[in-house]
Structure formats: C-alpha cells, structure tokens
Amino acid sequence: MVRILLVEDEKSVRELTKVKLRNQYEILEAEDGLDAFDVLEHEHVDLIVADVMMPNMDGYEFVQELRAMGDDTPVIMLTAMDDFKHKKKGYSTGIDEYLTKPIDYEELTWHIEAILRRYKINTEKEITIGDFSMSEEGMQASYRGVMLDFTETEFKLLYKLLSYPGVIFTKQQLMDDVWGYDTESDYNTIKVYINRLRKKLEECSEFEIVSSRGVGYKAVMLEEEKNN
Helix, strand or coil: CCEEEEECCCHHHHHHHHHHHCCCCEEEEECCHHHHHHHHHHCCCCEEEEECCCCCCCHHHHHHHHHHCCCCCCEEEEECCCCHHHHHHHHHHCCCEEEECCCCHHHHHHHHHHHHHHCCCCCCCEEEECCEEEECCCCEEEECCEECCCCHHHHHHHHHHHHCCCCCEEHHHHHHHHHCCCCCCCHHHHHHHHHHHHHHCCCCCCEEEEEECCCEEEEEEHHHHHHC
8 A cells, every 4th residue: 555654744634634544644743844854764754745834844844855865755745835935935845736725625536536646656556567466456476377375474574575576675664564663573584584585586687685784775677687
C-alpha cells in the first residue's frame, strides 16, 4: 500500500485527513518539519502532504531542507494562503502541488493519484519484471513459469525492494518495515535473508539485489544497467 506522510500541527486536521484517506493509503503522521525528518529517518514514504504554517520548522523550510538533502519524494503543500506570492514561494522550494484549505478530500485524492501516476509509484499488488513476477495477494512468485518457494519474510523483503527499483533502503528501514518495530532480530538477520534470496534468484537475469556498504540494499534492474 502507498505510504503517505502527513505533516500537520493541528491534531484534529491530522485525524480527519487520516480517516478520509486510510482506506486507500497507509498514513504516517508528523506534527512539524522536524518531526517529519525523524519519521523519514526510519520510514520510506511515497508521498508527503505538508501544511505551511507549523511551529519549529514550517512547510517551506521543511521542503527546502528535504530537497537540499537530495530527497525527491513528491510533496503536496496544503495552506490557507492562496495568493500568488505564497504559491510562487511554495513551488520555488520544490513542491509538486499546492492546494488551499479548507481541504477538499476528493480533490486531494485526485492530486495524490495524479502524482503517483506521474512518478510511476507502484500502487498495484503485482510486480512483473521480464519473466519474473510476484503477487502480494497469496504471496506467490514465479520465474519463467516456475513457482518460487519463498518464506513470508523473504517474500516481504523482496517485494519491498522490487517495489522501488534503484532506491536504497537502510537496514533500519527494512528491519522496521519487514520485521516490525518490536522485533528482537538484528541487522545480521537481514544479511542472512538477503543471501537466501540471492541464492534462490541466482538463475534470474532480470534484476539483482545490491549491497550499499554500510547503508543497506537496493534492487537493480540488470537490463537498465546494460543499456547504461
């Protein structure tokens, strides 16, 4: 499921927005820009919806810092200020869309879906790469018509990596997303599972799982690598 980070200092707005969107997206919350960076340090998100007027770090400062760090996660900015000057400032910081309050949740959903299509963020429950395919429903995977035997954890780990090809996931992000926050496993567990996946996928020529020393792992499409 697509993960959206909602950055909003008013609890009532966060709660209402979460209720309106939770059937379609997984919603993470932050009270301001500083809190949002704490969330992003441990979580991978597909899209950010941020208010402008917030304490500690406002929406403009948050997006400026986000882009300065090289993070291109799409951002929809929500604000009660709809004059040209504020819109110009918002777009100049690097936002993708600018919507005014009060929030029209149907319109917000339109913009979210448009951005997901634009960025080609995977919203389906199936992944197909050449002769390799996997379906989240039923946790089934196959290569060249032959079913592959993955454990539930192996499947979740591989699905996570293949959903965002080329994106490096830190070990902590993978631990939180795949094993859960309350796990007693450590980073060595991830290495063990990565090695298991590599062994089971050694015949697969569509992609490979690459280590980023000291950081984490990513899935690399081999055909793209050849073309480059």
